[in-house]
Each structure stands twice: as C-alpha cells, then as structure tokens.
Amino acid sequence: MTKLFSISFSIIILMQSFGINLNDLSQIDELIEHAQFHNEQYGDNVIVFISKHYGELKADHNREHQEEKEDHEQLPFQHVSHTSTITAFVLNINKDDSKTFEFSEFKEHTFFYQIPSSSIHSEGILQPPRHS
Secondary structure (H helix, E strand, C coil): CHHHHHHHHHHHHHHHHCCCCHHHHHCHHHHHHHHHHHHHHHCCCHHHHHHHHHCCCHHHHHHHCHHHHHHHHCCCCCCCCCCCCCCCCCCCCCCCCCCCCCCCCCCCCCCCCCCCCCHHHHCCCCCCCCCC
16 A cells, blocks of 8 residues: 555656646547647648647748647647745854853752662662762
C-alpha cells in the first residue's frame, strides 16, 4: 500500500512540475476530437496539429481560423501560469553602545546535594562526583 501511495504521490508531483493539472487531463478528449477534425478537414498529421496549436504555426493558425477560436480555448495546456517567489533578508544592525550591563556578585544557591543512601552507591558501582 505504501508503494502505491508513493508512486501516485510522485506522479502528482511530476505532473505539477510540468504544469499539468486535472483540468488539462479532463480536456484530453477534446484534444483528440479536434485533432481528428484537423485530420479530416485539412489533412494534418499529429506533428502539424501540435505545431498549429502549441508550436511555431500557432499565431498563423489562430489568425487564419477565427471560427475555431472557441474550440481552441477548450484545448488542454492553454493556460499560462507563473509563480514567483521573492525572498528578502533584512539585516537591521542597531549598535547602541550606550547600554551597559551590570553584573551583581550576589550568589544564592537554590540547590543542595544529598548523599545517596541506596546499596548500589555504597558498593562502588555508581559514585557521585567528588570535589577536587
């Protein structure tokens, strides 16, 4: 089950890195129908069809065939997305030498050491630290 999850999660990340979303996958059937229309109407093969809709011939094809504009908008991979991240580091160095710290010599100890009374300590296995 974990292998299936990791494979599917990897495929999702790969698709997102290429800019493919679920809406594009749902429009694949419209891409196939439009490719068949181009094959019947203009005799275009797959390479020419891709070039007319996603490549070098896209501007010419859109200009010459305005009647297909609604069909072209329904094709997948027509969205333009851009993500930018701006990271800023601001270093504020305010050097204020007028502040001085005063250290007091007041030392009050709030702890004490009690000699252990268990038999394991008296046998010498565990010994507490000694003052030198």
